[in-house]
Amino acid sequence: MRAALIHGAGDVRVADVSDPALVEPTDAVVRVVVTCVCGSDLHPYHSKPDAEEGDQIGHEFVGIVEELGDQVAGVSVGDMVIAPFAYADDACDYCREGLQTSCPNGGFHSGAQAEKIRVPQASGSLVAVPGDVDQALLPSLLTLTDVYPTGWHAAVQAGVGPGSTVTVIGDGAVGLLAVLSAKQLGATTIILMGRHTARTDLGREFGATHVVASRGEEGIAEVRAITDGEGTHAVLEAVGHMPAYEQALGAVRPGGVISRVGVPQYEEAPVGFGSLFRHNITLTGGPAPVRAYIEQLLPAVLDGTVEPGRVFDRVIGLSEVPEGYRAMDDRESLKVMVDPTR
Amino acid sequence: MRAALIHGAGDVRVADVSDPALVEPTDAVVRVVVTCVCGSDLHPYHSKPDAEEGDQIGHEFVGIVEELGDQVAGVSVGDMVIAPFAYADDACDYCREGLQTSCPNGGFHSGAQAEKIRVPQASGSLVAVPGDVDQALLPSLLTLTDVYPTGWHAAVQAGVGPGSTVTVIGDGAVGLLAVLSAKQLGATTIILMGRHTARTDLGREFGATHVVASRGEEGIAEVRAITDGEGTHAVLEAVGHMPAYEQALGAVRPGGVISRVGVPQYEEAPVGFGSLFRHNITLTGGPAPVRAYIEQLLPAVLDGTVEPGRVFDRVIGLSEVPEGYRAMDDRESLKVMVDPTR
Known part of the structure; x- marks a missing residue:
């Protein structure tokens, strides 16, 4: 089959690799219907040391089950499935608590930017989409594998609820879907910090009440001006770089929460004392336990109440994946969807 | 009147200073019945630059109201009052939310190790003790000004509840009262990390189920051995130095909370990624909003259900305050109570 491999910084190639096969009785093999490039894929795209042997890459996919190990229950061959970016056994204390990303038998997918993928712990990970799936819903279903529940996790961990004031740092897909999540959870002030107008415009449609394009001290001053000098209860940090953390410190209200998902x-x-401690600021967040949120988020996607798939602004074939990375890295594209049949 | 003044590292003196007087109509003047030396007083005791002019010090006191400004309500001259170490107006959003330590009209007392003290924002800060006060309760009432609600705050912020597993780092007064608080909140495993047997013995009486005397990697390994390799849901960090933070990182369970009050x-x-992020560890805590907790904690003190005052192992007069600092700094004494009439 064909698959995308990363060989080093800026060096993604598409090549023929062996088809995946069942290894453990808890595995599935899934044919990828749609996959995509994630903001977090850009980290190795910036920093991976060069290597002759490439590594398969990609962790977001919706697909059709082709093969199932003997011990897999809950999904059937032919099902269309949503695959959380972290697989997990759904049997341990962590999975039961909704922290599937810390499952001792879990891990992170790598190799979704391909025609097929082997899925470990298929019972605990894959969620079958009920009924006949409208193809138009594929982009939104694909966001349920990572970026939408990641934005949701940021908001949930920050305790966002009715009447909350929220700052979202970052206008990438996760930031925009953190805006959507905060809106769904009842936040009344949602300040989106981002400088790409096309993205922040979508952020406004998702529920942002204010957009702050400035960064650093100037951006912080604008957030404070909007909030009577106080800052917001929650700051959802969807970038991962130090300037974003510093912006979060400046934008958070005393007693508030900085929730990081970048x-x-x-x-x-x-x-x-001068950053978190003096005013009882809480720092939280981490990899989103996507599996814990899918049942909750799926209905509004299926009935069209929300359209998180609007974060995709380009669809490409597998052979164009290297160009997809370049376009996202150059910020020409917000998020690239990949159709392996093209 | 006589008061303790700090002139520099290791240099506390008792001297005659002017009596405090009402300045603002929201002030009270309180005669100090009992005060004490706090672990946090030892920070300037270690690091304050030398100065000819000393600064009055001390922030924990129970006293009798002697004078009240025109705008003070809720307490009367002659009342015995508990004074939270942070004063606050009890009128702003932060006070209403129970975050009095972030009150814009608030601040921290300094000068309680004295015969009298001026109390700003007396209405919002002082809590009158109802009825005739049994003198034997004075030590426990004094802990309500800081160390007991500080331990309680650590536990509350960490979400400690029925069935929680908890590690407490530090066997000082705050650490021991964090143990007591965790026990009151229903924790079932309470691991106290400390190496002073007299203190950890008191910790066991307060509710510690395990004591770990080792520090660093060895101490972390012992906590993990007690918890099936997982660590505890909550880690209450009552020290404030980097090795304690590192111990907290090692002792916390995935998805758990490190709550700092040191x-x-x-x-x-x-x-x-490798410390907090990977396993969704939350970092929280800060100066305890003592005022928010006093009504909740007072009844069990008054009826003798809990005896947080057992953390005091020495009572001295005002002239002995310098010796009190030395004894606490040398860890000869856990916590020193000061009776200004002696």
Whole structure:
């Protein structure tokens, strides 16, 4: 089959690789119907050391079950399935608590930008889409594998609820879907910090009440001006770089929560008396346990109440994946969907 | 009147200073019945630059109201009052939310180690003790000004409830009262990390189910051994130094909460993928809004159900305050109570 492989920074290629096969009795093999490039795929795209042997990449996909191991229950061959970017056994304490990303038998997919993929822990991970699926829903269903529940996780972890004031840092797909999530959870002030007008316009449609294009101290001052000098209860940080963290510190209200879902590209950060401690700021977040949220988020996608799939602004074939990375990295494209049959 | 003043590191003196007087109509003047030395007083005791002019110090006191400004309501001259270490107006959004430590008209007392003290925002801060007060309750009432609600705040912010597993780092007064608080809130496993047997013995009486005397990697390994390798849901960090933070990272369970109430003596700390993010660890805490908790904690103190005052292991007069600092700094004494009449 054909698959995308990353060989180093800026070096993604499409090549023929062996078809995936069942290895464990808990595995499935899924034919990929739609996949996409994630903002977090851009981190290795920036920094991966060069290697002759490429690594398969991609962790978001909706597909059709082709084969199932003997121990897989709950899905059938032929089902259309949504695959959370983290697989998990759905049997341990962490899965039962809704923290599937910490499942000891879990892991992260790699290799979804391909025609097919092997899915470990298929019972605990895959969610079959009920009924006949309208093809027009595929983009929104695809967001349920990662970016939409990730935005939702940011908002839930921050305690966003009716009347909350929220700042969202980042106008990528996760940031925009954090806006949508905050709106669904009842936030009344949603300030989107981002500078790409096409994206922030979509953010307004998703529920942003204010857009702040400035960054750093100037951006913080604008957030404070909107909130009577106080900052917002919740800051949803969907970038992962230090300037975004610093913006979060400046935008959060005393007693508020900074909820991070952008993978931190730093290890140390200010957390002392002058940053988090003095005003009881909480820092939370992490990889979203997507599997915990799908049943909750799916109905509004299926009935068209929300259209998170609007974050996709380009559809390409598998051979164009390298160009998809380039377009997202150059911010020509917000999020690229890949149809492996094209 | 006589008062303790800090002139520099290791240099606390008792001297005659002017009596405090009402300045604002919202002030009270309170005669100090009992005060004490706090673990956080030891931070300036270690690091304050030398100065000819000393600063009055101390922020925990129970006293008798001597004078009241025109705008003070809710307390009367002659009342015995508990004074939260942070004063606040009890009129702003933050006070109404129970975050009095972020009140814009609030601040922190300084000068309680004295015969009298001026109390700003007396209406919003002072809590009159009902009825005739049994003198034997004074130590426990004094803990309600800071260390007991601070331990309680650590546990509440960490979400400790029935069945929680908890690690408490630090066997000082706050750590021991965090143990007591976790027990009151229903925690079933309470691991106290501390190496002073007299203190950890008191911790066991307060509710600790395990004591870990080792520090660093060895201490972390012991906590993990007690918890099937997982760590605890909550880690209450009552020290404030970096090794305690690192211990907290090692002791917390995936999805758990590190709740800090020891004033951080560092600004930067690990918070990235490998420390907090990967397993959705939440970092919370800050100065305890003591005023928010007093009504809740007072009844069990008054009826003797709990005896948080057992953290005091020495009573001294005002002239002995310098010796009290030395004894606490040398860990000869857990917590020193000061009776200004002695």
